[in-house]
Amino acid sequence: MRMPSPRSRRTLGLGLAALLAPSMIAACGSATAARTTSAEGARTTAAAVTPRDSAGTTGSPSPASPSASIPGQRTAPPSTAAKSPSSAPATGSPTAAPSSAPASPSATPSPTGDGRSHQIVRWTAHGGRSVALTFDDGPGPATRPILDLLREYHAHATFCLVGNEVERDPAAVRRIVAEGHRLCDHTVDHPQPLHSRPHDRQVHEIADAKQSILRAAGPGAEVPWFRAPGGDFTAENEQIAADHGMTSLGWSVDPRDWAKPGAPAIVANVQQHLRPGGVVLMHDGGGDRSQTIEALKQLLPWLQAQGYTFDFPAGG
Template sequence: MKSEHRLPPRRTVLRLAAGLGAATAVGLVARDPGTSPGRPATPAAGAAGPPAAAFRSRPLAYRLRPMTGQAPPRYRPATPPVRTRPFEQLPDIGHAMVLSFDDGPDPLYTPHILDTLREHDVRAMFFLCGEMANDNRDLVRRISDEGHTVGNHSWTHPLVTKLSRAGVTDELGRTSEVIEKITGAGPLWYRAPYGAWNRNSFEIGAAMGMEPMAWTVDTLDWTVPGTETIVRRVRQGAGPGVVVLSHDAGGNRAQSVAALRRYLPELLDDGYRLTVPRRL
């Protein structure tokens, strides 16, 4: 499937109309393996299936309504005014980092990533493409059951800035819908394919109760640069509040799997706490 970075510019956050303010606050907690992750639901998808031929003809209004009483009790939904740019890092969290994986789940690579995370008792964020989630439901359940944060990465990984509001609603809504059917809870975070955001995506995502998450460190693992290069990029970019972007699908991700096995224990040895965000 497509990667975040195949359509230039890769990490551009589009300027939006004035008048939009800040949304809900965000904090971080390390997941206790003995507790529930508050299951909400990875750059951003496994080996892609065929793209959808067209949007559904019937209107889809997934949670385009007040979220009171529908979100897990400890979360506050994102309500207007919405954000004008995504989270790119998470400050004030101490010596902690966030690992994130896009484009899955993929039956070949995602299980190995999950095994490594479980071995080190670490939680991560997985931004799933709806078509991949729909085809790999057992993997979606495993991601959620093992305490990871499941995010929305659209249904077919389109360039969202080229879509109408109805198109954005369909891409995000269908994905949230299938994630909720599989895990029992809709996602609370989303990531725009290619890192391309616009006002429509911010507003529609907020109306569906989701916050936008980008990244700080891009491993560029989709270019298959070599395991050593991926490890070096993560180690050089490591720092408090950093969000690392990798992929567990969308092509050959063997290097991404091997790199995680290398840099994860090294980060832990350096005293980093690998955690996931929690909406306050």
Template sequence: MQKDQLLIRRRAVLAGAAALGAAGVASALAPGTGERAAPASAPAAGAPAARRPLKPSEYRLRPLTGYDAPPSTPGRTPVRREPLLRLSGRGRTMVLTFDDGPDPRYTPDILDTLARYETRAMFFVCGEMAAENPDLLARMADEGHVVGNHTWSHPLLTALGRRRIRTEMERTSDVIEKAHGSRPEWFRAPYGAWNRAAFRLGAELGMEPLAWTVDTLDWTTPGTRTIVGRVADGAAPGVVVLSHDAGGERSQSVRALRRYLPALLDSGYHVTVPRRQYV
């Protein structure tokens, strides 16, 4: 599949997938809290924060859901009925996520901006893109970013059988492990369209399902200013922001990150990555 075909396919299936995705993500539980998250259609709004000096960079780099060492032997992964929408943590924490890559035209610029501000993010990669660009996954590992599974070819999972879904997931996890150094612990369904098989197979492969709270809709190329405004309007503690680093023309996404990331940090947000909480 050509790199830009994801955008064409996304437009073709968006209408049908939106309802499925909304139903699947509307009331997920925040990990370890038992607290019901806000619906994706109504991102949590936070009061405007007073501008203040940035915290030390090492604090920004702390993981979101806990500061102790990870367990030496991970426990089981629960089979969920809905994906996680937001993540719990201390203080004004947020998570930035980028889907569909890596793409050598845009991902390096995003990594450069994150490095400039000593910030880590999550990349939900497609296996076929990752297989073509293993050096970018290796760089993500070196710079402390979390890499998640976004299937091999970005299909609509609700239209596939269980065997095909497993193949899409397993092939991608294998490529991630080879290039990034570890198997992914997070999974995101293409188009936000989840079904029972996706939740169960993801859990069998040791992955938690993560959706998002704020959708920048950057794949529609609405303009850099619009993308920045959507992030600013949706910013709140625990929010997960969805953007893209591949699947189409992503220069607006690159420019928007350069503007909203320093603004979030200046406003006192800690942009970081999650740590799994096993049961």
């Protein structure tokens, strides 16, 4: 909605990186949870809880301070950024397990075969007092009610779509685009963990999902982002995404709606952890999302009252 090209403000967006410490809870996914029940959310397994995720899943205080830069982040926070980090963890995750995963790609750009580094975006395109709402695992039964709410509040969001679900409901994708929202590739079949799949399978998951989304969306559509199921980003899948013209998209706030903690808990989590320029992870697919819908009914007016504008993620 009436915002200039994200690319034109990319530098500013990147600046928020230093602030937006990753509270990447393994949202999108637990390595073992069935997609139909946990969508993004798995965060409940050790495999899914990487170091970047653990800050959010363990419920421990975030180690980041407002001025602390995240190793590997490219730029300093802009002056418009929040005075406190958005890295605050999601509220208690009783089932979260310690992670043995290697260094977080969110904190350290992943080395790539071509010598470039990739970075996982978890901040908005324009910074300032903006928020990027993202919805994963759809389209599903909750997609249309969520679109209705977004329209009611003149809000825009980014939908990280699962290819197989897109094939089942391409009309939902067309509506998403028609109403001004944007698209993100969330693999064909939401495999978890993605990194354990053979390279060719990962290419299929990422490349073919994008093609499904583009076909469904129609002429002129773009899929500028890729989000790994469960936040399972690796140098390998980030490279595959980059090769297909997509930026890896993380998040800074995971209200754990996938776990169905109750709408009030989802609302409170976002209200507690969101900082200007943040990216919020929620789900419109992967299971019963009635709590997410109820939470949005409160969060959307709250965000407006707090002076937030609805932005898209950086890198779009």
